[in-house]
Amino acid sequence: MRLLGHRLVSLDSLKKQQRRKSGEEQEEEITADVVSRMAREEWLDIIDGGMEFHQHGLRHYADDEEDNDDSSVSNDFEHPLWKGVSNPYRSIIRAFLLHFHTQVMQTHNGIRHSSSHPPFDYTGGSVGNFFFAGARTFFGSLPAAIFLFSKVAGIPSGSRVLPAVLTEERLVLGAVLKDGTRLRGQYEISHPSPRQLTIKSKASKSKQGQRDRSGSFKAVVKSLDTSDSFNEGITSLHPSAMSRVCYLLHDPTWRRKGDGYVNNSFAADEPPSSPRTKSRVRKDWTDRHEVDPEPNPSVLEAISNANCIVYGCGSLFTSVLPSLVLRGVGGEIVQKTVPRVLLLNGWHDHETTWLETSSDGSVVVKQMDATSIVQVVASAFDRGAVLSGLYSESDFSFDDTEQCKDDADGSDDVSGHDVKVIPLITDYITHILYPIGGEIEINEQSLDELCSFRQRLRSHHAASNGLPEQLSSTLDRIVVMAIASISADKCVEGKRSGGKDQHRIFDAAALVDALLELAST
Numbered sequence: 001m002r003l004l005g006h007r008l009v010s011l012d013s014l015k016k017q018q019r020r021k022s023g024e025e026q027e028e029e030i031t032a033d034v035v036s037r038m039a040r041e042e043w044l045d046i047i048d049g050g051m052e053f054h055q056h057g058l059r060h061y062a063d064d065e066e067d068n069d070d071s072s073v074s075n076d077f078e079h080p081l082w083k084g085v086s087n088p089y090r091s092i093i094r095a096f097l098l099h100f101h102t103q104v105m106q107t108h109n110g111i112r113h114s115s116s117h118p119p120f121d122y123t124g125g126s127v128g129n130f131f132f133a134g135a136r137t138f139f140g141s142l143p144a145a146i147f148l149f150s151k152v153a154g155i156p157s158g159s160r161v162l163p164a165v166l167t168e169e170r171l172v173l174g175a176v177l178k179d180g181t182r183l184r185g186q187y188e189i190s191h192p193s194p195r196q197l198t199i200k201s202k203a204s205k206s207k208q209g210q211r212d213r214s215g216s217f218k219a220v221v222k223s224l225d226t227s228d229s230f231n232e233g234i235t236s237l238h239p240s241a242m243s244r245v246c247y248l249l250h251d252p253t254w255r256r257k258g259d260g261y262v263n264n265s266f267a268a269d270e271p272p273s274s275p276r277t278k279s280r281v282r283k284d285w286t287d288r289h290e291v292d293p294e295p296n297p298s299v300l301e302a303i304s305n306a307n308c309i310v311y312g313c314g315s316l317f318t319s320v321l322p323s324l325v326l327r328g329v330g331g332e333i334v335q336k337t338v339p340r341v342l343l344l345n346g347w348h349d350h351e352t353t354w355l356e357t358s359s360d361g362s363v364v365v366k367q368m369d370a371t372s373i374v375q376v377v378a379s380a381f382d383r384g385a386v387l388s389g390l391y392s393e394s395d396f397s398f399d400d401t402e403q404c405k406d407d408a409d410g411s412d413d414v415s416g417h418d419v420k421v422i423p424l425i426t427d428y429i430t431h432i433l434y435p436i437g438g439e440i441e442i443n444e445q446s447l448d449e450l451c452s453f454r455q456r457l458r459s460h461h462a463a464s465n466g467l468p469e470q471l472s473s474t475l476d477r478i479v480v481m482a483i484a485s486i487s488a489d490k491c492v493e494g495k496r497s498g499g500k501d502q503h504r505i506f507d508a509a510a511l512v513d514a515l516l517e518l519a520s521t
Contacts, residue, residue, distance in 0.1 A: 001085070001152070001153055001154065002081060002084075003046075003081040003082060003085060003093065003127055003128075004093075004126075004127055004128035004131060004152070004153055005126075005127075005128060006046075006081055006126070006127045006128075007124055007125065007126050007127075008039040008042050008043055008122050008123065008124060008125045008126075008127070009035060009038045009039045009042055009123070009124075010035065010039070010123050010124035011030060011032065011035045011123070012124075013124075014030055014035060014038075032123075035123050036121050036122070036123050039121070039122040039123040039124070039125065040122050042122075043101075043122045043125070045079055046079050046081060046082075046097075046127065047094065047097055047098060047101060048077070048079075049077050049078050049079025049081075049082060050078075050079060050081075050082045050085075050090055050093065050094040050097070051090070051094070081127070089152060092148075092152060093131055093152060096131050096134035096135045096138060096148075097127070097130060097131055097134055098134075099134040099137065099138050100130045100131070100133050100134030100137070101130075101134075103133075103134070103137055104120045107120075108120035128149075128153070131149070131152075132145055132149050135148050135149060140168065142163045142166065143163065143166070146161050146163065149161075160302065162296055162298050162299050162302060163296055163299075164295060164296055164299055164322065164323040164326060164329075165247075165293045165294070165295065165296060165326065166294075166296045167293055167294075169249060169250075169291075169293075170249070170250040171247050171248065171249065171250070171291070171293065172184060172185055172247070172248045172249075172250050173185065173186050173189060173245060173246075173247065173248070173318060173322060174245070174246045174247070174248040174285055174289070174290065175189045175242055175243075175244070175245045175246070175317055176242070176243045176244050176246075177238055177239070177240040177241065177242055177243060177354075178240045178241045178242070178243045179239060179240035181238070181239065181240060182285055183238075184248065184285050186318045189242075189245075189317055189318050189351065190315050190317070190318045190349070190350060190351055191236070191350065192236050192237060192238050192350055193236060236350060237350060237353055237354050237355045237365070238350070238354045238355070239354065239355055239356075240354055240356070241354050241366065241368070241372075242317050242351060242354075242376075244321075244325075244376070244379065244380070244383065245317045245318070245321045245322060245325060245380070246290050246325065247290065247291050247292070247293055247322070247325075248285055248289045248290060248291065249289055249291045251285070251289055292327060292387050293326065294326075295326040295327065295328050295329055299323075299329070300328055300329070300332050303329070303332045303333060303336070304332060304335075304336075306336065306338060307338050307519045308338055308339050308341065308515060308518055308519035309333060309336065309338060309339070309340045309341065310341045310343060310515060311324070311340075311341065311342045311343060311377065311429075312343055313343045313344075313345050313346075313506070314345070315349060315351050316345075316351050316352055316368075316373060316376070317351045317376075318351065320377070321376065321377070321380045324377065324380040324381055324384065325380040325381075325383050325384050326384055327384045327385070327387040327388040328384065328388055329381070329384055330380075330381030330382070330384045330385055330423070330428065331384075331385060331388060331390065333381070333427075333428060334423045334427045334428070338519070339430050339431055339518040339519065339521070340426075340428060340429050340430045340431070341429075341430070341431045341432075341433055341515065341518060342373070342374065342377065342429045342431070342432050342433070343433050343434075343506070343511075344370060344373070344432060344433070344434040344435070344438060344440050344442075345438070345439075345440065346435045346437075346438045346439065346485065346488060346494075346503050346504040346505045346506070347438065347439040347440075347488070347503045347504075348367050348368075348439055348440065352367060352368040352373070352440075353365060353366065353367045353368075354366050367439075367440075367441075368440070369440065369441040369442065369443060369446070370432060370434070370440055370441065370442040370443070370446075370447065370480075371443060371446040371447050371449075371450050373440070374425065374429055374432070374447065374450060374478070375450060377428065377429065378425055378428050378429070378454075379396075381423070381428050382396050385423075390420055391420070391422065395422060395461055396422070396457070421458060421461070421462055421467060422454075422457060422458045422461045422462075423458075424451065424454055424455065424458060424476050425450060425451045425454045425476065425478065426451065426476050426477070426478060429478055430478065430479065431478065431479045431480075431481060431518060432447075432478055432479070432480045432481070433481050433482075433483050433506075433511070433514060433515075434480070434481075434482060434483065435482075435483055435484075435485035435504045435505055435506045435507075436482050436483065436484060436485045436504065437485055437504040438485065438504050439503070439504075442480060444477075444480055447477065447478050447480070448477050451476045451477050451478065452476070454476070455476050481514060483506055483507065483510050483511050483514055484506075484507040484510035485504040485505060485506055485507055486504070486505060486506075486507050487501055487503070487504065487505075488500065488501070488503035488504060488505045489501045489503070491505060
């Protein structure tokens with residue numbers, strides 16, 4: 001349904017529209033305030049233009065001056081997005097859109113606004129997401145909202161959409177960077193806001209991020225385009241690589257002002273980990289906020305009955321890993337002997353890219369390669385196993401310089417315990433599929449080294465716990481497969497994900513054929 005797939009106006013879409021009309025790369029400056037107002041007006045037009053269609057007294061959405069000058073028609077109109085939507089579906093969709101709008105008005109658009117409580121920004125919002133959010137808050141049930149959305153959107157009856165977690169608690173995603181910085185909320189994780197940087201290298205100067213109405217920097221893109229050195233996409237990067245993701249129980253006492261490090265201004269030779277910078281960095285959640293929600297039993301059942309497990313494309317730390325870090329998920333996957341396939345994105349985003357300061361003080365852009373991605377996926381599964389009580393965190397720590405001959409020294413003390421063998425990398429991921437021409441670097445030798453290290457860790461753990469010898473003469477390795485691709489700007493999904501003409505996305509037919517072939521083996 002075109003309506004549910006529509007995204008409201010954004011700064012990027014306006015710039016593209018300007019370039020199409022003028023044929024020039026340069027265009028007039030558009031502020032965030034203007035875009036926000038346009039998005040809100042478009043949102044209200046969609047709601048107003050979705051009333052039930054009647055044969056008389058309904059005016060179609062005016063696209064030209066001739067229609068606008070026709071004063072004989074009523075003030076009601078039909079927005080083009082509602083075209084072809086029957087009256088029963090109009091009533092259902094519009095009712096939940098209105099419910100969402102009411103909730104937004106009550107929560108964000110009170111009489112008083114402040115930097116800590118700004119009005120809701122509809123910029124770039126998805127009508128489908130707003131509909132789903134309205135259903136979720138109305139029913140108070142995630143499965144009920146999924147059921148309704150599936151019916152309205154026409155999702156095939158054979159397809160199942162299962163939430164990874166079933167809870168009425170208000171959960172928030174949290175992430176920890178390798179430098180110790182803690183992030184709260186999906187938006188802060190996947191849409192880091194631009195920071196002012198003093199670049200010491202000879203690269204072009206970075207642009208200062210545009211401020212929104214609340215006075216804080218506002219990220220305007222999610223996909224990363226590094227073709228223009230230190231553009232808005234570059235300055236909107238975290239100061240360190242991400243380490244892990246977790247679930248947090250919402251705490252109403254969290255401070256709203258000065259979120260994270262987004263308002264910090266520091267020189268390139270003064271990294272975020274420096275004492276002066278650390279004093280300005282808010283780390284407002286602690287271990288006491290971290291929770292371990294139960295996985296949805298239906299998810300575990302679906303895994304046990306699967307003939308192929310696919311970790312889909314999407315934001316690594318906010319879309320993929322939150323489902324994998326749950327206790328019991330990795331254990332269920334390890335028991336399967338079916339293909340376990342990791343799909344690589346066609347390009348990097350802000351979750352797999354970060355800024356580092358080199359020894360000479362210049363800012364360097366770093367990106368995760370396929371090996372790093374596999375490692376964080378395995379670490380998410382490992383953390384779920386630790387939460388399940390199967391292992392301790394020390395079980396996954398191993399100094400590769402140790403000699404295995406010393407491993408058996410402590411085995412007598414733990415041999416009577418129910419100790420499980422540490423899974424291999426290929427117990428989690430057996431295949432990697434990537435779109436031809438994609439940005440993510442793949443080094444098969446590096447992947448082999450990661451798998452080999454895990455084999456040695458497994459052997460070390462087994463010997464230390466009095467388990468049978470786990471060394472194997474066969475090299476444990478992941479199969480890497482190239483899949484035909486298309487330009488990201490040639491398909492709707494690629495455009496929605498922020499894809500540019502230089503980005504590649506899986507050719508859907510080729511990907512389905514490859515997965516079906518793997519599932520049948």
